[in-house]
Amino acid sequence: MSSIRTEGFQPVLLPSRADSTRVTPQPAESVPEAPKKPSPKPPAQWNILMYLAGDNSLEQALVQNVIDLEKVGSTKAMNVIAQLDRGPHPSQKSGAWANAKRFYVTKDDDDQNINSPVIKEMGNLNMSDPKVLTNFIVESAKDYPSIRTMLVIGDHGDGFKGAAADDSTGGWMTTPQIKEAIAEAEKITGKKIDIVGFDACLMASSEVAYELKDNAKIMIASEESEGAYGWSYNEIFGERVFRAIRKLVTHKLDATPGDLAQMVVSTGEQNQKDIPTLSAVDLSKMGQVGEALSGLGEAILALEDKAPVKSAFQKSNGFGGWMGGDYLDLYDVADALSKSEAVKSDAVKQAAEKVKESLKQAVFAEEHSTKYPQAHGLTAYAPTYLSSYSDDFKQYQDLAIAKDTKWDETLKAVAEAKGAPGEHGSSPGSGSSPLYPHDDFQSPFGPFGMFPWRDGLPLPY
Structure with a gap:
């Protein structure tokens, strides 16, 4: 379909035949064009959303997790967004700033401090509140469009009882509340989470997987307690792994949730000191x-x-x-x-x-150390x-x-x-x-150190 461009000229009345004056079109006054809206940024292949509830005994470990993430950073194909709560009384690590911040994780080689740009200062936040988790998912999807999304909840975990402790409020996010948060985010965004991962102890539970079966596609978690520093992010999303993702993008248009989940589990096999068991579950099969x-x-x-x-x-x-x-x-x-x-x-x-x-x-993917021959996921x-x-x-x-x-x-x-x-x-x-399943398993507090407590009972890691 063609169109006629008329910019730069105004219509002029032609004279009647009785009018002997010759009239010629005159250039119109120059009218500035409205500024063009910037082209929308193409969506990334993946958003990796790190929900790190560190207002508790794992604060230093979760700060270190973000520092480790910065060894990889975000790319055009992958946005890494981390929301970290340190509570009102943080350790001296990485500047001793308090409360919660949301970061767009960028690459750098500083192994002592978080240097990524701050997206949002969150104040003293209760990360055990499911509404806070919903808000994180929704705002990240709005601000950083992506084709796929992986949500990782990092903190204390206790199987069917849930994950994410907040010492300032005494809060704890139960498994039904985790489902509630993810379901509400899906309702608002219209997008189902592709992978939900738990960098928390004991969360590879049939009860947890069944709870989330309608609200995410894949779950990645550990049957056993984890070491304090959890998933080896620098290995999972390092140069070698991202080269593999890029190859998948080239040949299969994008890396599927199954591809990424299998990669996470196989990388966990290289880090059994901290993660003695790890599995990926197709949640559509949990029914x-x-x-x-x-x-x-x-x-x-x-x-x-x-x-x-x-x-x-x-x-x-x-x-x-x-x-x-x-x-x-x-x-x-x-x-x-x-x-x-x-x-x-x-x-x-x-x-x-x-x-x-x-x-x-x-x-569909599972790894375990030799100490756990009867672990199946x-x-x-x-x-x-x-x-x-x-x-x-x-x-x-x-x-x-x-x-x-x-x-x-x-x-x-x-x-x-x-x-x-x-x-x-x-x-x-x-x-x-x-x-501690074997001698080199890394407890956050040493082999027989202090343990975090909740409701008068020791918490797993």
């Missing part, structure tokens, strides 16, 4: 896991004698050490039930096999002491998996079952793992 788990629960509930089930639980690989050890590798639990000579029910054995098959579909809460279950019963019932399946009723029935109480074993593969 099938929930159905299989519900079927197993119903089969167990039908048993008159549940003591053999309790015994199988106690022999399964657990995580969290002396802090409880009630997070058991779900595949290992199902495997123990399917192979147990003491469990006579074919229904239980068949249901256990279905759980194993569903987990094979859901967990997802835990399930399975206490064998009634007192332990009673303490957590109310909070567990708030979970989607408890509302949708029979697993919560099953846990109560197994915990109440008669039989030898039985302690978990002291080594991985025979009950619960130790808190």
Whole structure:
């Protein structure tokens, strides 16, 4: 379709035939054009959103995480945005500035200080408030458009109980609240989070994955406790890895969430000193896991004698050490039930096999150190002491998996079952793992140092 340009001239009335005066068009006054709007910046392939709740004992470690991120920085294809809360009483690290700031992470070689430009001064922020997490996701999506988004929550974690502690307020973000925050962000932006990662302990939980199944595509987390400095960002998003991403962009238009998740897990395998277990879960498969788990629960509930089930639980690989050890590798639990000579029910054995098959579909990338031969990527809460279950019963019932399946009723029935109480074993593969699974595991406070506390109990890392 063509158009006629008329800029620079005004229309002139032609004379009638009776008018002998010759009239010629005259140039119009020069009219300045309206300033052109700048072309919108093309979206990056990825936004990496780092939500670092450091108003607690992990403040120094999370500051160091941002410094490590600066060794890589953002690129045209990848925006790295970090929101870090240090609380009102920070350490002396990196200038001892207080409260929360949001950074656009840029590359530099200073290994002592955060030098990235500040996007926003946040003040004394409660990072355990789900509305704060929603705001971070929404504003980052608005200010830095991207095709894909990976959200990483970095702080203390405690399996199905949630993650992100705020000492100033005494706050703690529960798993349903994490879901609430991400769901609200999706409602506002119209975009689902591609990957949600937990740089926090014990979060590779079937309960957490089930909770988030409708609000993110992939989850990356660790079954076991992490070392203080968490994911090796400089390795995950270093030059070697980004070269691989660039190759993917060239040949496949963009790096898919699955590509990036597999890369994160394989890089974790090179850092087992801090991360002894790491897995990536296809959240679209968690509905099938929930159905299989519900079927197993119903089969167990039908048993008159549940003591053999309790015994199988106690022999399964657990995580969290002396802090409880009630997070058991779900595949290992199902495997123990399917192979147990003491469990006579074919229904239980068949249901256990279905759980194993569903987990094979859901967990598509997984790594573990040699200390964890029976780690398969997802835990399930399975206490064998009634007192332990009673303490957590109310909070567990708030979970989607408890509302949708029979697993919560099953846990109560197994915990109440008669039989030898039985302690978990002291080594991985025979009950619960130790808190520090091997000699070079890096605790934030040394091998036997002080631990952070919440509600009168020690927090995992």
